[in-house]
Amino acid sequence: MALFMINRYLGEEEDSESSRESRSRALLAKLQEQVKARERQSTSNTADEDDEEQRKRKREEPETEGVQSENERKTDLTDEVASSAKKKKKQKKSSTENESVNTGDKASDNEKSVEIPETSESVLEESKKTEESVDPQISQEPKAEDGSSQTTFHILGGFEEKTVQKVKRVLPQWLAQPDVIQRDIKNNLIPISEVPGICLTLLKKLEANGIQSFFPVQAEVIPAILESVSSGLLLGPGGYRPRDICVSAPTGSGKTLAFVIPVVQVLSKRVVCEVRVLAVLPTKELAQQVSKVFSTYTEGTSLKVVMITGQKSFAAEQTALSEIRGGVSHSLADIVVATPGRLVDHINKNSNFSLQHLRFLIIDEADRMIDGMHQSWLTQVTKAVYRNPGDTQTSVFRRILPGPITVASLSPPQIPLQKLLFSATLTQNPEKLQLLDLHQPRLFSSTHSGTETSTQSQEAFNFPQGLAEYYVPCTLSKKPLIILHFLLRLKFSPALCFTNSREAAHRLYLLVKLFGGVEVAEFSSKLNPSERQKTLKDFEQGKIPLLISTDAAARGIDINGVKCVINYDAPQYIRTYIHRVGRTARAGKAGSAFTFLLEVQEKCFLQMVRDAGSPGIQRHFVKPQALRSMETHYEQTLAELGKVVKEENARKRF
Numbered sequence: 040m041a042l043f044m045i046n047r048y049l050g051e052e053e054d055s056e057s058s059r060e061s062r063s064r065a066l067l068a069k070l071q072e073q074v075k076a077r078e079r080q081s082t083s084n085t086a087d088e089d090d091e092e093q094r095k096r097k098r099e100e101p102e103t104e105g106v107q108s109e110n111e112r113k114t115d116l117t118d119e120v121a122s123s124a125k126k127k128k129k130q131k132k133s134s135t136e137n138e139s140v141n142t143g144d145k146a147s148d149n150e151k152s153v154e155i156p157e158t159s160e161s162v163l164e165e166s167k168k169t170e171e172s173v174d175p176q177i178s179q180e181p182k183a184e185d186g187s188s189q190t191t192f193h194i195l196g197g198f199e200e201k202t203v204q205k206v207k208r209v210l211p212q213w214l215a216q217p218d219v220i221q222r223d224i225k226n227n228l229i230p231i232s233e234v235p236g237i238c239l240t241l242l243k244k245l246e247a248n249g250i251q252s253f254f255p256v257q258a259e260v261i262p263a264i265l266e267s268v269s270s271g272l273l274l275g276p277g278g279y280r281p282r283d284i285c286v287s288a289p290t291g292s293g294k295t296l297a298f299v300i301p302v303v304q305v306l307s308k309r310v311v312c313e314v315r316v317l318a319v320l321p322t323k324e325l326a327q328q329v330s331k332v333f334s335t336y337t338e339g340t341s342l343k344v345v346m347i348t349g350q351k352s353f354a355a356e357q358t359a360l361s362e363i364r365g366g367v368s369h370s371l372a373d374i375v376v377a378t379p380g381r382l383v384d385h386i387n388k389n390s391n392f393s394l395q396h397l398r399f400l401i402i403d404e405a406d407r408m409i410d411g412m413h414q415s416w417l418t419q420v421t422k423a424v425y426r427n428p429g430d431t432q433t434s435v436f437r438r439i440l441p442g443p444i445t446v447a448s449l450s451p452p453q454i455p456l457q458k459l460l461f462s463a464t465l466t467q468n469p470e471k472l473q474l475l476d477l478h479q480p481r482l483f484s485s486t487h488s489g490t491e492t493s494t495q496s497q498e499a500f501n502f503p504q505g506l507a508e509y510y511v512p513c514t515l516s517k518k519p520l521i522i523l524h525f526l527l528r529l530k531f532s533p534a535l536c537f538t539n540s541r542e543a544a545h546r547l548y549l550l551v552k553l554f555g556g557v558e559v560a561e562f563s564s565k566l567n568p569s570e571r572q573k574t575l576k577d578f579e580q581g582k583i584p585l586l587i588s589t590d591a592a593a594r595g596i597d598i599n600g601v602k603c604v605i606n607y608d609a610p611q612y613i614r615t616y617i618h619r620v621g622r623t624a625r626a627g628k629a630g631s632a633f634t635f636l637l638e639v640q641e642k643c644f645l646q647m648v649r650d651a652g653s654p655g656i657q658r659h660f661v662k663p664q665a666l667r668s669m670e671t672h673y674e675q676t677l678a679e680l681g682k683v684v685k686e687e688n689a690r691k692r693f
């Protein structure tokens with residue numbers, strides 16, 4: 040009612056002050072009459088219905104309020120109306136509350152719509168509007184048959200306990216119906232010459248690097264990326280913005296080459312050196328790995344790959360990224376491989392670092408990168424991409440942050456920014472994916488989201504075809520002995536063993552070292568980047584048969600020839616499990632993963648793995664007698680370990 044102001048014609052305007060006053064007085068008198076009439080009507084109507092209720096409420100209300108409003112009614116209309124409205128409001132509120140409480144007990148009350156008689160509150164509104172409320176034809180509300188005013192407010196609520204209905208997951212179409220990638224690498228190899236669009240130079244390079252055939256993910260994704268640049272670097276297909284591409288394929292299925300090959304091919308035609316590709320990875324080691332693959336395939340071209348991860352000083356990175364010639368900054372990088380923290384540093388502090396020509400944003404280990412979104416690195420990248428220096432307002436290729444498609448928005452040609460997402464455990468959570476602001480995404484996946492798992496509560500993931508999964512029932516005290524048994528007796532090496540913390544990794548490393556008989560190293564954030572690099576290299580070269588690591592080596596790290604992964608501590612999350620066990624059985628090869636489980640962990644862990652779509656995890660039981668011969672030496676080693684740990688702690692204190 041108070042939403043609209045109705046201007047009415049009230050006859051010729053009288054200029055004199057006195058006539059305006061007399062008219063106001065007349066209006067006020069009329070209004071007073073109207074209010075009193077309504078009050079009477081309202082009282083008589085409601086009296087029967089909530090007599091008992093009203094009396095109860097009146098008793099609860101402070102007496103003074105009633106007295107005061109009664110006195111004031113005689114003198115001041117506005118106050119009277121306000122007081123009455125206030126009172127009614129209170130009544131309404133308490134009646135609503137009562138209603139809500141009642142609905143908690145009676146289900147039928149839920150659907151009840153409660154009709155509230157028109158109150159003096161509405162009259163108050165009218166009095167505020169003075170003239171426009173005078174005409175009953177305009178101000179009147181629907182009236183009941185008996186003449187009383189009625190409103191039809193529905194009381195919402197109903198707070199009784201209800202059994203929660205199982206919600207059926209409904210995914211957006213692009214997530215529910217992806218382009219399917221074969222999981223079986225060995226039986227789906229495609230000769231590199233059969234994949235359309237790859238130039239001869241790259242084909243030769245691939246062969247020179249021992250790649251004769253493409254893996255399924257590469258055969259699907261490379262042509263899709265190449266197609267999105269079919270109209271050149273500056274325009275998407277048909278002049279439209281190209282679709283973003285998401286790839287969810289098992290660990291070790293060759294996702295890196297799936298983006299390196301098309302991106303290098305596209306850039307090989309560029310004339311001016313500008314940052315056109317930005318690959319963002321969660322760790323230094325992964326960035327280094329990807330940078331190495333880019334360097335391999337850009338070798339012999341004029342394309343430049345620069346890594347910004349903090350491994351070098353900020354100044355050294357700055358020098359590698361750009362140079363000043365003739366007072367103007369020139370990019371020295373076509374492809375930048377970065378970790379998010381260092382990337383943001385360069386965006387904010389390095390004025391010569393420009394992303395205004397960026398064409399591809401590659402987000403590897405995308406689900407992990409989404410989790411790290413609190414750093415708001417993506418927002419910073421987007422800002423930097425669409426940051427227009429003043430002079431480009433007149434430039435033909437002006438970049439504007441994409442919004443809704445309109446004729447105007449399509450008229451200036453835009454360099455499209457295309458996002459390419461890769462992960463073995465890409466989330467299907469639309470809320471999380473929303474953070475990436477994807478444009479008409481196209482998903483390539485080896486897991487069909489329609490796949491029914493034992494329960495629908497968890498997402499299904501991709502497991503490598505050649506992976507054999509086992510769980511080893513054990514007790515806490517026998518865990519180290521079983522590791523030694525695996526290495527010394529069963530010759531499970533090279534083996535990558537995961538613990539849940541740095542401390543656990545270090546203690547286990549010391550224990551195995553003290554026990555003797557096997558070369559061992561540890562890998563965690565305790566080591567500096569160069570130590571970590573050396574350790575990985577030694578492990579890859581077979582100098583160290585057992586590497587004990589935290590989850591620092593769980594994702595993306597491609598170590599050739601890991602035959603066995605041991606989860607010394609069971610991982611808490613399915614994603615961690617998938618990435619850990621994915622360090623073996625890579626590139627279509629075979630590998631085994633063993634997870635040590637205490638009795639209390641068994642049920643939950645096995646359920647979690649099955650729900651995630653594991654093809655099957657088998658029990659591997661180690662008989663106690665198999666460990667017996669090592670027990671005495673083990674006890675002595677434990678005693679020694681105690682001393683070593685004490686010494687280490689003492690050293691740390693000084």
Ligand SMILES: Nc1ncnc2c1ncn2[C@@H]1O[C@H](COP(=O)(O)OP(=O)(O)OP(=O)(O)O)[C@@H](O)[C@H]1O
Pocket residue numbers: 249250251252253254257288289290291292293294295296462463594595596597621625626
């Ligand atoms: N077509 C191919 N032929 C032979 N080997 C290949 C081919 N493509 C990739 N590889 C090799 O397969 C291994 C795994 O590739 P890559 O690291 O790209 O896997 P990924 O899918 O990124 O794995 P993750 O999800 O664990 O990061 C690498 O050693 C790579 O050199």
